[in-house]
Amino acid sequence: MAPWRRMSRAVALLLRALCLCNALSVALPARPANVTIGALFTFDSVIGRSAMAAIQLAVADVNRDAAVLKGTNLRVIMQDTKCSGFVGIIQALELMEKKVVAVVGPQSSGIAHVVSHVANELRVPLVSFAATDPALSSTQYPFFVRAAHDDSFQMNAVADIVAHYGWREVTAIFVDNDFGRGGVDALGDALEAARARISYKAAFPPGADRAALGELLLQANMMESRVFVVHASPDSGLDIFAAAHSLNMMASGYVWIATDWLHAAIDSTRPANPKTTMSLVQGVVTLRPYTPDSDAKRSLVSRIMISNATTAGLNAYGLFAYDSVWMAARAIDEFLDDGGDISFSANPRLRDANGSALQLSTLRVFDQGDQLLQKVVLSNFTGVTGGVWFGADRVLINPAYEVLNVGGTGVRRVGYWSNYTRLSVAAPRLQLDNMTHQQQQQQQQQQQLYSVIWPGETAAPPRGWVFPNNGKALRIGVPYRTTYKQFVSKDSSAPDGVSGYCVDVFKAAVGLLPYPVPVSFILFGDGVKNPSYSELVNKVADNYFDAAVGDISIVTNRTRVVDFTQPYVESGLVIVSTVKAKSSNAWAFLKPFTLGMWGVTGAFFLFVGVVVWILEHRFNPDFRGSPRKQIVTIFWFSFSTMFFAHRENTVSTLGRFVLIIWLFVVLIINSSYTASLTSILTVQQLSTGIKGLDSLLSSDLPIGYQVGSFAKSYMMQELGVPESRLRELAIDDYATNLQQGPANGGVAAIVDELPYVELFLSTNCQFRTVGQEFTKSGWGFVSLSSRIFLYFSSSVSVAQV
Secondary structure: OHHHHHHHHHHHHHHHHHHHHHHHHHHOOOOOOEEEEEEEEOOOOHHHHHHHHHHHHHHHHHHHOOOOOOOOEEEEEEEEOOOOHHHHHHHHHHHHHOOOOOEEOOOOHHHHHHHHHHHHHHOOOEEEOOOOOHHHHOOOOOOEEEOOOOHHHHHHHHHHHHHHOOOOEEEEEEEOOHHHHHHHHHHHHHHHHOOOEEEEEEEEOOOOOHHHHHHHHHHHHOOOEOEEEEEOOOOOHHHHHHHHHHOOOOOOOOEEEEOOHHHHHHHOOOOOOOOOOHHHOOOOEEEEEOOOOOHHHHHHHHHHHHHOOOOOOOOHHHHHHHHHHHHHHHHHHHHHHOOOOOOEEEOOOOOOOOOOOOOHHHOEEEOOHHHHHHHHHOOEEEEOOEEEEEOOOOOEOOOEEEEEEEEOOEEEEEEEEEOOOEEEOOOOOOOOOOOOHHHHHHHHHOOOOOOOOEOOOEOOOOOOEOOOOOOOOEEEEEEOOOOOOOOOEEOOOOOOOEEOHHHHHHHHHHHOOOOOOOEEEEEEOOOOOOOOHHHHHHHHHOOOOOEEOOOOEOOHHHHOOOEEOOOOEEEOEEEEEEEEOOOOOOOHHHOOOOHHHHHHHHHHHHHHHHHHHHHHOOOOHHHOOOHHHHHHHHHHHHHHHHHOOOOOOOOOHHHHHHHHHHHHHHHHHHHHHHHHHHHHHHOOEEOOOOOOHHHHHHOOOOEEEEOOOOHHHHHHHOOOOOHHHEEEEOHHHHHHHHHHOHHHOOOOEEEEEHHHHHHHHOOOOOEEEEOOOOOOEEEOOEEOOOOOOOOHHHHHHHHHO
16 A cells, blocks of 8 residues: 555645646736837937937847747837927827837937936836936936946046146037036036136037037137037037138147047948048047947947948947847846736826827826836846946946047047046956956056147147137236335336336246237235235135236145246245344453363363373483472473473373374364354354244244244144244334344244345344254245146246346
């Protein structure tokens, strides 16, 4: 019976397993025969023509691949937005009526802003391949997924190029819509991080004609920057260069940087027509999204070249569109594998008003839209653009660009940019796992590009700026000094209203420049007391003044916010104190040596006399005689050597050796005594006892400084002097306060810059400097950007002579 029992148990388990499989098959819904997605873009556009071919091939490839969707046919419905925001909204609503589960697009950032609200309401994911406005990354648009890199990354690349060549200001030329404004805002942030800025924004309306663009460029050309960044669409951007070419703005000295729209225009035309395209953009630097070479990419490009007309090519946005379809297909496949069901329901908030023909009630909510969205965001595959997956912030990882230079009948790659290596001539590494943080830092510090041929066929990097041809003179801030006006101050009789040594150096240096520099001097200060020089520097940093000319010290905290020329006057802080003559007395000759020194010197004289007597008295008759005579001889011989007047001869070898050494010592003692006595009788002595910086800091005596000088902040921050010890004084009050001294409400010393001190001491002989100059700096002229004084600095040293 045991075998039959075991057999019946096995049969029961088999039947139970069959029942379980049957139950599971009933629980999992059957895959739909067809799944529909939408595509929303402008058919007749540079990006649209490339995207259409790529989307059609992608759908065909998905349906041909048995591993994806597994028997479910993928269909795509394309809607033409016709480069119109209004038409784009209508087409998006029509697309949603057809119960699509995802939309590839929109192409336009402006349309994406509006359609994203529709997608949020109907729970349909948008997978955009070309809407690059950084604002679309906001959490306001949860159903918007960008399958390309947003403009903040390429604007960082542009900022790095600007910083690489040392330019500090650019003119932004952009289309005045969501796409253009968002990109230029990102450019401004990126340039600010690189200590540069957008000096002029030239916005043109969408659809602007050649005449309007010419007027815009004329205004931009009147500004000082010659670095132009063009952010436009591939369909209208070339009109900007056509207008610039007619205005001779593509000549030597100009810099043109185009964002990635230019590569799309060039790559989409096969072959590139030198008469209509390439001749307009010679010397332009542009960007192209970096997509590593692969067999899949080469195959796709080849198939599109064969299937399309000879004038149509595939640009990077077409590659992103191809991967967008695959992203949606893979997400749908995983959704269905997890047992997802596709269903739509009515939205109670969408009701047609009485008499309305909009038929909003036909719009349906995709019930499983949130689950499909999560599958899209979790995409992780290798497409024709490389690795496709998102970071924690739902942004595609590893943004990278090729830096291209247009020349001849094509483009030449001069480097790469990525968000972790920055500019480099080596292709970006898309996997960061094997790269340490230190290696990334080293790559960022070694930014480099191959040589670029600039407009006008010049290899040397252009200067990037000229003095503006708009009649606007440079606003030069000049300190309104009330003391020592020979340096700089107001002068009503002068043509410019100011005069002084500093102004003369500035004018002489400007006169050496090979071009005219219109300037307007503006006094800074109230004329009652000397102004604060730190406030004057801050006015330059705040763009209130274009530059500042005067006796402005170059100190560390100022160089953090502004640029200085080379110093034209050496300067530094010194200490001034009171001196007075001390009358000598009859005992002044004793002051060179202390009492102890006198005692030691006398003892050595007697000791040497005794030593010489011991060595000589047995052989030398000059050291013989009665004991009294020998004692007198010892004293006489010892002290007569002080004046080298000894008459006794030494005959022993040791005696002569001791005498030679002793006479050398006596010579040193005499010299030291004479020098000290001369100093005591002729040199004035300090009345306060301050010998230098150390003795001043160790005391608690009050210290004076000049009004508006940086000496106060230096002593407080660098030397640790408490503010209670500091007294703000005008130079005219220096003498009075020093003479009064600390006991009578004055100061013990003055700390000021060397040029002022030298001028002060030339008319006040009762004071002098003590110690050494304890800072080393100089006076320079100030500007917010070194471009103003790029050539001026080299002429300062000549001008001051």
